[in-house]
Amino acid sequence: MQGAMEDFLRALRAADVKVSPVEAIDAHLTVATVGFADRELFKDALCATLAKTAAEVTRFDETFETFFARETFQLEPPPPPGEDGEPEGMPPEVEASELAQMLLNGDVSALAQAMEAAAERAQVSSIRLSTQRSRLTRRMMEEMGLSEIEQIIAAAKKLEDARSQALVARLESGKKALTEEAQRFVDRQHELYAAESGKNLREELLARKALNAEGGIDPADLVMMQALVKKMAKRLADRYSRRRSKAQLGHLDVRRTLRKSMAYGGMPFDIIWKTKKVEKPNIVAICDVSKSVAAAAQFLLTFLYSLNEVVDRMDAFAFSGRMISVNDLMDDNKVETAILEVLKKIGFQQTDYGKSLEDFCDLHLDQIDRHTTVIFLGDARSNYADPRIDLFATIQKRCRAMIWLNPEPESYWGQGDSVMHRYERFCHVAKPCNTLGQLERIIEDVLRTYIPH
Amino acid sequence: MASVDALIEGLAGVGYIASRRIATALYMAVHLQKPILVEGSAGVGKTELALSTAALLGLPLIRMQCYEGLDESKALYEWKYGKQLLYTQILKDRMGAQLAEAGGSMDEAMDRLHGIGDLFFSEPFLEPRPLMKALREDDGCVLLIDEIDKSDEAFEAFLLEVLSAYQVSIPELGVLKAKTPPIVFLTSNNVRDLGDALKRRCLHLHIPLPDAALERKIVASRVPGIEAKLTHELVSFVQSLRTLDLRKSPSISETVDWARALILLNAESLDGEVVRDSLNVLLKFEQDIAAVEPQIVELIRRPLA
Numbered sequence: 001m002q003g004a005m006e007d008f009l010r011a012l013r014a015a016d017v018k019v020s021p022v023e024a025i026d027a028h029l030t031v032a033t034v035g036f037a038d039r040e041l042f043k044d045a046l047c048a049t050l051a052k053t054a055a056e057v058t059r060f061d062e063t064f065e066t067f068f069a070r071e072t073f074q075l076e077p078p079p080p081p082g083e084d085g086e087p088e089g090m091p092p093e094v095e096a097s098e099l100a101q102m103l104l105n106g107d108v109s110a111l112a113q114a115m116e117a118a119a120e121r122a123q124v125s126s127i128r129l130s131t132q133r134s135r136l137t138r139r140m141m142e143e144m145g146l147s148e149i150e151q152i153i154a155a156a157k158k159l160e161d162a163r164s165q166a167l168v169a170r171l172e173s174g175k176k177a178l179t180e181e182a183q184r185f186v187d188r189q190h191e192l193y194a195a196e197s198g199k200n201l202r203e204e205l206l207a208r209k210a211l212n213a214e215g216g217i218d219p220a221d222l223v224m225m226q227a228l229v230k231k232m233a234k235r236l237a238d239r240y241s242r243r244r245s246k247a248q249l250g251h252l253d254v255r256r257t258l259r260k261s262m263a264y265g266g267m268p269f270d271i272i273w274k275t276k277k278v279e280k281p282n283i284v285a286i287c288d289v290s291k292s293v294a295a296a297a298q299f300l301l302t303f304l305y306s307l308n309e310v311v312d313r314m315d316a317f318a319f320s321g322r323m324i325s326v327n328d329l330m331d332d333n334k335v336e337t338a339i340l341e342v343l344k345k346i347g348f349q350q351t352d353y354g355k356s357l358e359d360f361c362d363l364h365l366d367q368i369d370r371h372t373t374v375i376f377l378g379d380a381r382s383n384y385a386d387p388r389i390d391l392f393a394t395i396q397k398r399c400r401a402m403i404w405l406n407p408e409p410e411s412y413w414g415q416g417d418s419v420m421h422r423y424e425r426f427c428h429v430a431k432p433c434n435t436l437g438q439l440e441r442i443i444e445d446v447l448r449t450y451i452p453h
Numbered sequence: 454m455a456s457v458d459a460l461i462e463g464l465a466g467v468g469y470i471a472s473r474r475i476a477t478a479l480y481m482a483v484h485l486q487k488p489i490l491v492e493g494s495a496g497v498g499k500t501e502l503a504l505s506t507a508a509l510l511g512l513p514l515i516r517m518q519c520y521e522g523l524d525e526s527k528a529l530y531e532w533k534y535g536k537q538l539l540y541t542q543i544l545k546d547r548m549g550a551q552l553a554e555a556g557g558s559m560d561e562a563m564d565r566l567h568g569i570g571d572l573f574f575s576e577p578f579l580e581p582r583p584l585m586k587a588l589r590e591d592d593g594c595v596l597l598i599d600e601i602d603k604s605d606e607a608f609e610a611f612l613l614e615v616l617s618a619y620q621v622s623i624p625e626l627g628v629l630k631a632k633t634p635p636i637v638f639l640t641s642n643n644v645r646d647l648g649d650a651l652k653r654r655c656l657h658l659h660i661p662l663p664d665a666a667l668e669r670k671i672v673a674s675r676v677p678g679i680e681a682k683l684t685h686e687l688v689s690f691v692q693s694l695r696t697l698d699l700r701k702s703p704s705i706s707e708t709v710d711w712a713r714a715l716i717l718l719n720a721e722s723l724d725g726e727v728v729r730d731s732l733n734v735l736l737k738f739e740q741d742i743a744a745v746e747p748q749i750v751e752l753i754r755r756p757l758a
Contacts, residue, residue, distance in 0.1 A: 020653055026485065033484050034477075041457055044477035049485075052652040054492060054659045234646075269534040334698075 007125050008067050011192040015063045017056045023049060066188055099145035100152055103174030115185060118143035124189050137186045149175055203228060207436040226302055226335060232440045233306030282371045283314045288378030289343060290320030290351035296407040300377045301339045303439065305330050315367055318342050319356035320349040351381060354388035361391050368398045376404045380420035387419045396426040404430040405442060454483055469505035470671045478658040488616045488637035493660035495642055496704030500599060503638040507595035516597045517583035519604035525611060529621055531580045537573060574625035584615055593633035602641040609651050617654045662704060665692050671705060676712040686723045687712055693752050703735045711735045725750045
């Protein structure tokens with residue numbers, strides 16, 4: 001059982017259920033307590049010890065079902081004895097080969113056991129890549145004694161009498177069933193141990209993929225990207241939105257200490273230190289969704305949406321020709337619909353940074369005070385219209401920090417209609433940012449450096 | 454506690470209808486002596502599980518509500534400063550007399566001082582808070598640490614020692630160990646992700662919203678005297694509400710409250726009028742009520758699940 005448990009834990013780890021050594025020990029203790037006669041009890045008990053979040057519970061259930069799924073073989077039932085000649089009629093090789101015996105007798109459980117044993121010898125559970133599947137299937141079959149069967153079949157074919165033909169037919173069909181089962185077995189193992197690593201690889205590639213690349217993000221990757229961005233935003237928010245006050249030992253709060261000491265007859269028993277309030281991030285995010293950033297717009301909006309979900313005080317704006325507040329859209333809709341709505345409303349028009357800044361200053365300038373961090377997401381390509389640097393400077397003067405994230409690489413800045421260099425002078429930070437990985441790093445830097453602590 | 458089935462039955466006896474998964478997790482928690490971390494949306498019966506377990510086992514329940522800023526002195530122990538102060542004053546008077554007897558020699562006076570037992574930091578001056586109370590119960594108890602996700606990370610780290618070894622270190626006294634480890638429940642609403650270290654020390658139980666059959670059982674057990682037909686109707690109404698896209702789906706406690714409300718209103722079966730009047734028991738947001746109201750009749754007419 002220990003070997004099986006270890007394999008199961010490995011499969012769980014592959015499915016991104018974190019299992020530490022302590023939990024592995026717990027799992028073994030669990031098995032010792034509940035036994036494995038009752039499948040449901042066994043599963044629930046293991047689930048309680050191993051899966052530690054709701055998402056992990058789902059993954060645990062899936063892995064458990066796949067791991068402990070054993071389909072029964074579909075074998076032709078053996079012909080009733082007596083009708084088709086005596087077993088002595090079989091060639092001696094059949095007697096010698098265990099596998100042939102099992103196949104001919106239709107001994108399903110013995111076959112299943114033999115397959116497990118063969119899988120262990122062939123180390124099927126060490127499968128890493130989908131291309132290994134056929135080779136491992138073959139190895140497993142060989143471990144089970146495939147060559148013996150093949151020899152018997154070859155020998156019987158030469159004899160050409162009716163009984164040998166029947167034997168050949170039955171062995172062939174048995175072999176076919178066996179191969180299918182072995183394939184299914186290896187597929188399951190692949191799903192258990194390797195499918196997740198493939199997914200991880202894809203996630204990693206996605207995090208490094210340039211978001212303004214030709215064609216943008218593959219629709220197939222979109223869901224994964226949303227999940228990734230969400231995780232990222234949650235991680236950032238967890239870290240930066242929680243702590244509100246931090247004890248600062250060293251400065252005595254005389255007034256409060258004296259007041260507290262009254263209860264103890266003037267003895268200062270409770271000493272109170274001055275604490276420093278930590279302000280929660282107050283963010284204004286402004287996102288360009290015009291044609292020139294079309295490829296990145298969806299991604300930027302996804303990030304905006306996730307950030308909006310996890311940061312308490314955030315105001316989100318989007319613009320291309322004009323600027324609108326998208327807070328309500330994001331609060332009321334699911335992520336896909338929210339993005340579509342935003343894009344439908346103002347997306348993919350001619351960019352006009354000047355007009356958009358005017359809109360912002362007219363309607364929302366009062367939202368910016370010295371605690372606010374402004375994050376600008378855009379490529380600063382204003383179609384040769386007046387970029388209204390003066391308005392930008394006004395915003396910059398009012399806010400605590402101005403951060404510009406540009407999906408274009410730095411070498412493109414200032415070329416063509418880009419006025420990035422002119423805006424850049426008024427930014428505390430201006431950075432290129434065109435992959436998920438970069439985005440996370442920059443946002444983290446930003447939060448650490450520019451959000452008041 | 455002999456088997457999972459016995460546990461389900463026992464919990465049902467004290468009015469808690471547990472699914473198999475819940476009972477199994479509880480069974481494991483008792484047998485492996487591990488704390489159990491209960492997660493799930495508000496109102497699915499996380500806290501109730503701890504209360505029912507205490508009732509079932511006949512153990513006292515000690516409850517600690519977590520909030521931001523909760524610290525050791527409120528969770529574990531505090532010194533009784535007032536009494537300590539009085540003690541020092543008494544000590545001062547007595548000491549003055551005693552040391553005066555010793556004559557003028559400073560060394561002798563110091564020897565006498567060391568000879569007097571130091572009671573300043575001792576158990577009588579200790580004011581136990583929930584965690585310490587739980588550890589000091591000789592026959593064990595049920596300790597409920599409610600909404601652990603509301604507390605700070607620092608407090609979470611402080612809990613680790615209590616949860617893994619059932620002991621606490623008090624710098625002035627040493628280590629205090631539980632005679633009988635308490636059965637510990639931690640509940641979380643997932644306001645923030647808990648640390649891995651804490652999760653690793655706990656068994657995990659996620660209570661989902663129940664299916665129709667289980668919910669009918671729960672309503673029947675919590676609201677005695679309710680008719681089967683009404684239970685059936687109201688549960689399937691709530692179940693179909695949950696399929697809608699609401700800001701806060703009604704959970705079990707809301708279903709139970711609603712059932713009680715319907716009984717108060719003398720409703721025999723669901724009709725548009727009654728539902729509209731009592732919808733605010735079920736839905737807690739203005740937008741949700743506005744979204745559901747036009748669909749009430751349609752929702753009632755849906756085939757029973």
